[in-house]
Amino acid sequence: MIETPYLLFLGDAPDALAAKVAQGIKDWRPDNAIGQFRMEGCNADMGLPDMTLAEAKAAGVRTLVIGVANRGGIISQAWKKILVNALEEGFDLASGLHNLLRDEADLVAVAQATGRKLHDVRVPTVQYPIANGVKRTGKRCLAVGTDCSVGKMYTALCMDREMRARGMKCSFRATGQTGILITGDGVPLDAVIADFMAGSIEWLTPDNDPDHWDLIEGQGSLFHVSYSGVTLALIHGGQPDALVVCHEPKRAHMRGLPGYRLPTLEAVRDAALAMAKVANPACVVVGYSINTQHMAEDEARAYLADVEARLGLPATDPFRFGAEKLVDALEALT
C-alpha cells in the first residue's frame, strides 16, 4: 500500500493530457491529493494548491506521486533533482512510468540512505497463482469496451461512487497503473506474465459478502488485436455477474491500429457475454456506458436514447450524466 496523502508531481507536462494520472487521482480521490508540484514550463494544472516540498511536508504529505507521463521514456535530470530532494525531505515516491524508479541508481541509493520507499506500480510485487476457476462468493461487475481508453476505469469509478452514496457494499478493483495510484493497490495486469493473468484477477477479487460488488476496471478490448488476451483474462479471471459495455462514438479507428474499425456495441456485447458465460453462466450485460466527451449535450442525449432504443438496456455517460441507471441495473440483479 502507498501511504497517503499525496503531492502530485506534474513536472514539465506539455499539456493536460500528459498529466492524466494526476487528473485521475484528483477526480477520484481528492482527499488524497492535497497539493501539486509544477516545474517551470508546466502546462497542466489540477487546480490544487502549488506547494514546495517543505510546504507539502508541513501539510502532512507522505508520498510524491509522479502524475505525468515522461517524454521519451526516461526520467530526466531536471526531474531527478526534485525526486532526490523529495526523498531527502522524507517522502516516498510512487510512479507508473515504464522507466522504473528502481532502475535509477541514484534514486535507489538515496531511498536506501533515507529509509524511503520507491513504489513502481507498473511492476507486480505479488507472485500470482494460476487461475483455478472456482466460483467465488460475492458479486462482480466488469467494464468491457469496444476499444482501449474509452472510459472503462471512469465507468467503474463512477459506479463505485454512486454505490457508496447508496450505502451499498462495493470495492473498485484497479487493474492499471492509474487505477492503482488512485486506490493505492491493485494488479498491474499488462505487466503480469501470461500464465498468471487470470489468476491475478481471481486474487484481486476474492470471496466476499454475498451483497458485496467488486467493480473491476477493464483493460483493452476483445477486438483490439494488441491487447485482447489481457481482456479475456479479465473476463475469465473476474467471473463477472454483470458486464457494462463501454464505447466512445467519435473514434475513427481502434487506438493505435489505423487499419481496424471499431466493433459495434452488439458485437462486443455478444462476444464478451459468450466468453463470460464460460466462467459464470449467470452473467448478464446490464447496460452501456458511452463516453460523450466529444459531443454537445443534445447530441450526447440523442445518442444515448438511440442506444437504449436499439439495444433495450440502460445507456448513460456516467461521468457526465451520472451512473444511477447502471447501478439501478445492478441492484435489480440482487
Next chain:
Amino acid sequence: MIETPYLLFLGDAPDALAAKVAQGIKDWRPDNAIGQFRMEGCNADMGLPDMTLAEAKAAGVRTLVIGVANRGGIISQAWKKILVNALEEGFDLASGLHNLLRDEADLVAVAQATGRKLHDVRVPTVQYPIANGVKRTGKRCLAVGTDCSVGKMYTALCMDREMRARGMKCSFRATGQTGILITGDGVPLDAVIADFMAGSIEWLTPDNDPDHWDLIEGQGSLFHVSYSGVTLALIHGGQPDALVVCHEPKRAHMRGLPGYRLPTLEAVRDAALAMAKVANPACVVVGYSINTQHMAEDEARAYLADVEARLGLPATDPFRFGAEKLVDALEALT
C-alpha cells in the same frame, strides 16, 4: 539457437509421461536425438542408444537436453552431478523446467568456467514488440483447441511433415517449451509479459513468401479460464488464414478445472473464427484434428466420420491416420 545433435537426459523419470519432452524430440526431430541418458530407476525409454557422457561426446553430441519433468520443481543433487559433468565434458545444457538452470549457482559457475551455454527455454530472451496488427505476407495456420493438451502441437507438426513431403514451403512455429526444444527456437508464450503476447507472435511469424505456410503451435483454449488470454493473443497475433480445431473426446472435464465441461467443437469453431476474423477477415476453419489415443481403431474411425458428417469438414487423427486431409484443405485455399 540450441546446437544439435542432442543427448536426451531422461534422469529418474518415474514413467513415460514424465519424459514427454524427450518423446516429442524423438518423435519429431529424430536426427537431432542420437542417444539417451538414463539414471538408476528410470522408467522411461525412447528406444535410443543409452550413452555415457563420453560416448555421447564421441558421437558428436553438442547439447544435453533435459527431456524429463523434475519432481517437486527442483533440480535434485542426483541430477546436478550429471549436469555438472556434462558441462565439463563440453556440452551445452537446455531445459524447459520452471526451475531455471541459470538460478543454480553451481551450474552457472561451471558453465562460465567451461565456456558452455545454459538454455532456459522457459524464459523469453527477446524484447518483443507490442502487436501492430499490420497484415503480413505469406499464409498462417493455427491449431486451436477445446482444451489444453489435446494435441495442438502434434497437429501442427504432423501437418508440417506432410507439407514438407509434398514439397510445400512451411515452418512449424513453436510457442511452448517442448516445441522450442524440438525445433531449437520459438516463443515461450506462457512466460511472456501480457502486453507483448500478441506482438511476440507477430515477431514469430513474420512476412514470408506468398505460398509459405507458418504452422503455429496453439496454446490453451478460448474456453479454458486459466489460459484463455494466451489463446486469444495467438489468434490475434498470428493473423491465421486457416484454423484447425483440435479435440480429445475422452476428457471428463477441462484440464485442471473439475467444474468445467469441455465446449463443443461447434462452440470452439464459432468463437475462434469470430475472433480470428478481427485480425484476418478471410480466415476459415479448414478441419478438425481429433486425438483418438484412448479409442480403439473402429471407435476412432466412427467418431471421425461422425464429425465430418456433422460439421461438413475433414476430420482426422493426424498422428494416427495421417494429416493428408488437413493439408489438402490448406492446398485448396491457395
